[in-house]
Amino acid sequence: MCRASYDGRIVFVLCLLLSFLLPTVSSVMVAATKPEPYSKINGPSIDKLVARHIPSEARQVEALTDDEIDLIGEGITPDLVAELQETENINVSTTPQNGYVCLSINTEKYPFNYTGFRRALAFAIDKNAIAEDIWGGYANTLDSCVPAANPYSVEGKLNFSYYDADIDYGNKLLNETGFLDVDGDGYREAPNGDNFDVVVWSSDHFIKSEPVKNQLEVAFEALHIDALITQGWYYDYLERLYWHGDYDMAILSRQFNTMYVDWLGYNFWSELRDYRGYNLANFQNETFDFWADKLLHTPDYDAVYEAAQCLQQIWTYQCPEIVLYQKSVISAYRTDRFDGFVNDVHTGVPSWWTYYRSHPKLANGGPFGGTFRTTYDMEIPSFNFMTLVDDYPVEAMLSVMYDSLLKQGPNGVEMGWMAKSYNMETHDDNPAVPNGFTRVTFELYNNLTWTDGSPITAEDIAFSINYYRDTSGGPYGPDFWNMTQAVEMTTYKVRFQFNIESIWHLGSIGYKPIIPKHIFVEIGLNGWNTWNPKPSENEMVTSGPFNVSTYVPSEMIEFDANDHYFRILQRISGDSLDPSFLGLTFEELALVVGVLSGLVVTTTAVYWLRKDD
Structure with missing residues (x-):
């Protein structure tokens, strides 16, 4: 024994x-690889996380090579790779971005409403050439609207591909669809015999977009289509698309922060083509709508997976948008002081997981302690995360301060975080659930603690979600319009109920930052957007692995490890072992x-x- x-x-x-x-x-x-399971990860291991405000990329690189920082806090541009690869103690890593640049087509406008026309253009564009020439060659080809790293993606599973240009087939499709050069002027007319041209809006917003412009011009010319690619201010024409104004085609960027694909239903559903910000391509397809309804209103994972596959097959064939390329996130960091860098599938190495898992090398007194140094390039307008939802770089920097019930691991796999377990039920699973409703119950870990030492309980969880629902104009409110109940069942069990059946309720609840009830009852519902904490004057009460300790505007943010964190490791190192x-x-x-x-x-x-x- x-x-x-x-x-x-x-x-x-x-x-x-x-x-x-x-x-x-x-x-x-190295490219991102599938990491080990993260179900029992503890942390943080460092004492401090210090982020310096360095707006200039050139200055960020200088700080990295001069050992002033350990990691550049955002992805770098490809022209810096060669220099950094030759520098001692510096690694450069890549991972495909969870997003892409695409060509949106106004499918409601004649003659772009012809599927054959849109497919002909997709076949004529040389995606491989774009990927080789753009972003320093650190780009990837992609056909599906769901990136390949996503477990829902059909990339590589279809019986056709648009990677290589097939001009002959593109012209064949146009001929069969009735796009002919009737008057012999070298350009095709629409099937009704009218002349037409195409105006494509592009923007300097897309870094080094010349290869895209060149390949589009080659494709249109090869198809004998009169087209003009014009530069414009990105947010000007994006606003026109958001309000469903007149346009032919426009180059857009799509980015995703999770592996959830509920947006696939909303973004191309016929019923939403008149709603601001939805269905920018004005796409209408009855079969697509059928599967979109299944995707959004089915609580069964297998049924949702089938719907996601079918939606992508329809989307890729119908081409309301054409993916042009997928950039890679390029990360640069030092290797002489710390281990534990994590190449996150969403953000690359500058990630929540890197800050959480980094630790000093044993030769440097590890595996605990030390100050990890990184950068941020945008000003911090506020420490009120609810006003930063559309300011992703800043929001990501401050994400180390707040926890959520669920978290996505570095490989994108969902895992419980504050939640020890969860259960989703409908009436078919439990007769106590009203017919047509979805009930989600979370059981919490019993050692969750706010940074002021007070316990985090189910009461805080229910309060947080009710607060987000009830605030007027709050950023998270739309996720809870269908929520009918958020209640504390026991000290460590909380229940939510929605009046529609959907698997996506889990993420709507699970990824929201949890806020302390004993602080926000004083702030009130009307104070959600006027709350402006000053961490240098008053210590903030947060739940994450770090809490801000010092902030000097335009200079730096210092975060201390949260000694009360429920997953914190027992420190054993050096002389104190x-x-x-x-x-x-x-x-x-x-x-x-x-x-x-x-x-x-x-x-x-x-x-x-x-x-x-």
């Missing part, structure tokens, strides 16, 4: 120490260190552990 316990403790310590020794991001220019914490004597700990020191000692230790077997 004692020997079994002893061996188990040694193996546990070996695993613990090895978890810090094994690097998370490999060598130069106490083997009794691990349940080991000094002799037993010495054996562990010996195992890690070399193969010979490892072999000896394994033999010793097994000699009584």
